[in-house]
Amino acid sequence: MAERRKFKKRYCKYCESKVDFIDYKDLNLLKISLSERFKIMPRRLTGNCKRHQELVTVAIKRARQTALIPYIVDRKRVIENPFELIK
Numbered sequence: 001m002a003e004r005r006k007f008k009k010r011y012c013k014y015c016e017s018k019v020d021f022i023d024y025k026d027l028n029l030l031k032i033s034l035s036e037r038f039k040i041m042p043r044r045l046t047g048n049c050k051r052h053q054e055l056v057t058v059a060i061k062r063a064r065q066t067a068l069i070p071y072i073v074d075r076k077r078v079i080e081n082p083f084e085l086i087k
């Protein structure tokens, strides 16, 4: 396989921690499915199940609207850990 393996195991982290509802204010939950540039990670990389991926997509979009998460990150201002800026 030429595809670079970013994640070793494919399992849904939300199922594992038994999350029923993903709140858009809970950034720790959203963080799992966000890349360092605040993009939503595809399911094939995170290994989320379909149900939780849909939940987290809605939550992330809601969080963007409420300005908890930026829509775009400037290419020149990529920070090591952007989550330390929020809070």
Ligand SMILES: [Zn+2]
Pocket: 012, 013, 014, 015, 016, 048, 049, 050, 051, 052
């Ligand atoms: Zn799941």
